[in-house]
Amino acid sequence: VAGLVVAMDGPSGSGKSSASRGVAKALGLRYLDTGAMYRAMTWWVLEQGVDPADTDAVAARAVEPEIVSGTDPDAPSIHVDGVDVAGPIRGARVTGAVSQVAAVPEVRARLVALQRQIIGDGGIVVEGRDIGTVVAPDATLKIYLTASAEARAQRRHAELSGGGAEATTVEAQQAELARRDKLDSTRKTDPLSLADGAIELDTTALDLEQVIAEVLRLVEERG
Numbered sequence: 396v397a398g399l400v401v402a403m404d405g406p407s408g409s410g411k412s413s414a415s416r417g418v419a420k421a422l423g424l425r426y427l428d429t430g431a432m433y434r435a436m437t438w439w440v441l442e443q444g445v446d447p448a449d450t451d452a453v454a455a456r457a458v459e460p461e462i463v464s465g466t467d468p469d470a471p472s473i474h475v476d477g478v479d480v481a482g483p484i485r486g487a488r489v490t491g492a493v494s495q496v497a498a499v500p501e502v503r504a505r506l507v508a509l510q511r512q513i514i515g516d517g518g519i520v521v522e523g524r525d526i527g528t529v530v531a532p533d534a535t536l537k538i539y540l541t542a543s544a545e546a547r548a549q550r551r552h553a554e555l556s557g558g559g560a561e562a563t564t565v566e567a568q569q570a571e572l573a574r575r576d577k578l579d580s581t582r583k584t585d586p587l588s589l590a591d592g593a594i595e596l597d598t599t600a601l602d603l604e605q606v607i608a609e610v611l612r613l614v615e616e617r618g
């Protein structure tokens with residue numbers, strides 16, 4: 396499995412993270428959450444007092460923070476200049492600003508280069524929005540996960556409530572997901588889209604084990 400690269404793309408709440416980690420664990424592969432890297436950059440931008448809407452300022456400073464991603468699927472981690480930001484990057488402030496920061500071409504160039512370095516010779520499951528299209532177009536297997544807007548909002552809500560984060564409703568989650576999906580799929584640089592050769596997997600009616608089993612079957616078939 397050394398050279399194996401599994402690209403897992405799709406919108407927020409499609410079940411990418413849990414499925415990607417599950418597949419990585421089952422196959423003994425590393426795991427990379429590229430969304431966490433865009434969130435980490437956004438956390439740093441806010442921490443610096445830079446306005447996330449100020450594209451020029453964000454672009455000019457995108458090379459500054461040192462972002463380090465741990466790739467153990469049992470304990471994924473993310474540090475910015477040595478600070479553990481795994482908690483704060485899931486908060487409403489970062490979530491509200493991340494799509495703006497992720498739309499800046501200089502941010503994407505920096506993080507895509509980092510992601511390719513981490514992928515290296517493979518042996519990894521990578522989740523994001525542009526993995527099959529931009530980061531790893533030669534991936535062994537490209538999966539595009541989808542789910543109905545209602546199912547995605549339900550999952551995000553359950554996740555956030557379970558994580559002890561700020562209180563929210565399913566309706567608020569659905570509006571927030573729709574807002575982010577729109578920004579992510581209409582931006583100029585590397586928008587969320589179905590990659591050439593990607594296999595679409597609708598997870599609306601599937602539980603996590605079924606999604607993992609289906610991806611493992613596809614790896615077996617193609618890998």
Ligand code: C5P
Pocket residue numbers: 407429430431433434493494495497498522523524525526575579
């Ligand atoms: O996956 P997650 O919801 O944590 O991603 C947060 C945000 O990071 C997305 O809404 C998107 O704006 C950005 N992102 C991206 N490209 C990726 C992964 C995430 O633009 N490969």
